[in-house]
Amino acid sequence: MVKPTERRVGYGVALGYGVTDLFGGGAFAVIGTWLLFFYTTYCGLSVIEAGSIFAIARVIDALLSPIMGYITDNFGNTWLGRKFGRRRFFLLLSSPLMFLYSLLWLTDMGYWYYLGTYLSIELLSAMVLVPWETLAAEMTNRYEERSRLSGVRMICSQLGGFLAVSVPGVIMHFTGKDNPFTYTLTGLIFSCVFCIAVFITWYTTWEAKDVQQEASFKVDNQRIGGLLNHLKYLVLDLFSSFRIRTFRLHIIIYIFSFTAMDVFGSVFTYYVVYCLSQDASAVSGWLSIAAFASVPGTYGFMLLLNRLNITPSAALRLSYGCIFIVLAFLLTVYLTKTQVPTLLFSAVFILLGAARSGLYYIPWNIYSFIPDIDEMVTQQRREGIFAGVMVLTRKSTVAIAIMIVGLVLQESGFVKGNGAQPESALGAIIGLMIFATAALLAVSFFTTYRFKLTRETHKLLLKEIARRKLGGDYRDCDARTRVVIKQLTGYEYDQVWGGSASRRAEGTARLSAAK
Missing domain, CATH: 1.20.1250.20 (MFS general substrate transporter like domains)
Incomplete structure (x- = not known):
């Protein structure tokens, strides 16, 4: 994705991308504000039982995010990933599943029901937010366009937080503040909003496969295998990220x-x-x-x-x-x-x-x-x-x-x-x-x-990646670019792009694009 794409990111596209943060900023703001009160007041749960639901979910969620990141990075090795995209497939799948959010707000269902529904929302959150957050880097390599995507996304997140506080209060004026249906209706309204928002993002965004030739994608056979093989690469990827x-x-x-x-x-x-x-x-x-x-x-x-x-x-x-x-x-x-x-x-x-x-x-x-x-x-x-x-x-x-x-x-x-x-x-x-x-x-x-990442250093980085992808010799790199590469990656130029740093960062010596 190093060559500038023909598709541009205006404010319309940025808004289509950013509306999913109504879910990211709103769903858990509603949960943080109202769910514990709802559990203990209308669902018959003790404070300890309600607290245990949040504690269990916190542990599981900490594991879900990197696992989901690994899955989306490698989902392109599957038929579904090549057909629908390794990122956007999960947005399309998750859009109708947003109605699971309304199931959180039903009364008198028992502890295991509430634990199961809350864990399903944590899983749904990982399925949506992790692949969605990658799209800004996939849709464009232009500095100003990525900044626009991130900015509009944050505005939508803040709007989601505002709705989380205000919507239940408005509903209470009609249903009464002591009526559990207030929360059920709140959950249903937000489910509809989240469903539409995620679908809009799926419809208006794209990923790298949409702006590259299909021939440029190669199945990584070393990452196709059993569970233990995937766990090995998950751990390698997690630790190698900190080498940058x-x-x-x-x-x-x-x-x-x-x-x-x-x-x-x-x-x-x-x-x-x-x-x-x-x-x-x-x-x-x-x-x-x-x-x-x-x-x-x-x-x-x-x-x-x-x-x-x-x-x-x-x-x-x-x-x-x-x-x-x-x-x-x-x-x-x-x-x-x-x-x-x-x-x-x-x-x-x-x-x-x-x-x-x-x-x-x-x-x-x-x-x-x-x-x-x-x-x-x-x-x-x-x-x-x-x-x-x-x-x-x-x-x-x-x-x-x-x-x-x-x-x-x-x-x-x-x-x-x-x-x-x-x-x-x-x-x-x-x-x-x-x-x-x-x-x-x-x-x-x-x-x-x-921290040395700027608009200028990023441009130099992209130019060098493009040059090396076209078969450029490592010896032709100028001194300024070599300095920037070291400042950004932490490695000498001779160690990257197939060098020793590449093999350590990947955890394997399979990279073949030698200098």
Whole structure:
């Protein structure tokens, strides 16, 4: 997929691609907001039983994402994959299955029913989101078009989160807040939305096979075999992904910054209620302001990357810098006990929402360029395994972060339900929300200085891949390109494209495109 394709990605195509994140951003936002309450209030489950469903699903889901990534990377070796596409086949299959989501919201069905339906949604999520996330890298190799796809996708995700909060509230006005049918109807409405969204994405997108000649696809006979053979290559692919220098740096930036926002979000309510002694309703108002600001904020970062040609590293530092300012403001308010005007607080959370949109958008934009760098090493397109690793690491770290926050609060003497907390608990809240968040962001901030992927370096990379695919000699590569290849891959030029790095990254010496 190295030659620029004839098909272009305008905003219409980008919207068709991005609407699937109504499912990614909306489905689990509804679950996170309402499902535990629904289980314990209307389904006869105890808190322990309901919690066990989420815990079991978390473990299984951590395994599903990389497995699904491996499957989609290698599905082209099957007849179905060659006929319908190794990625989009799963979108077409999953569209009608979206109505499984409505089955979550039936009452009085028993523990095993609820466990089974929730696990089916986790499986459906992996079937949709992992292959879908790879499409941005498959549909185009143009920097600005991939940025457009990622940006519109994030806007749709934020819209999905907004619908998750607002739609149940609207329905409650008609059905009553104590009526379980409210949740059943909510599930059915979202099932219809998700079904249509995934079908639109299937209809409006394409993948590499659609813009390459069929002859360029070869069945990988070494990856056709029994379960043990597939497990071997799954493990090899997982570990080999971390041999790519840019991906290692990307994971550090991604995990530390996203975890910082997890810690901030999990403690912010405690900060408002106990440190500022304000009503919990203020939390919803300020976070709603931040969520509203994130939509134009995402578009603003798209313009920075595409129109002003700001590097991803510089844009991330801008985002982190604004969040540091917000943290300093919140710390100052606590220490000085200042009564801050509502207008000023609103302005601060507009800044937070806009800055946070860059923090979320840019790493997923960067992801779409990682497979190009990997191709320079392995001569393969492995979008799926990188998407799987990102989802796996993200879901693992968010669970660990929330657990650590809970342990710190418990050890600090925090008393659940009290109107006032001891000084030790207040100190823990400030320490987590301000200093832990800032420390995690600082790791990402300084890592960006080592991150060398830009529009210019990506163009040089694509030119070199195209040259080598046309049979170009490795000795004809210019000095500037050799430096860029090393900065991006972490390997000397002579080690990539069939060299020693290629064989180690693939876990086998079968690559034959020798220098």
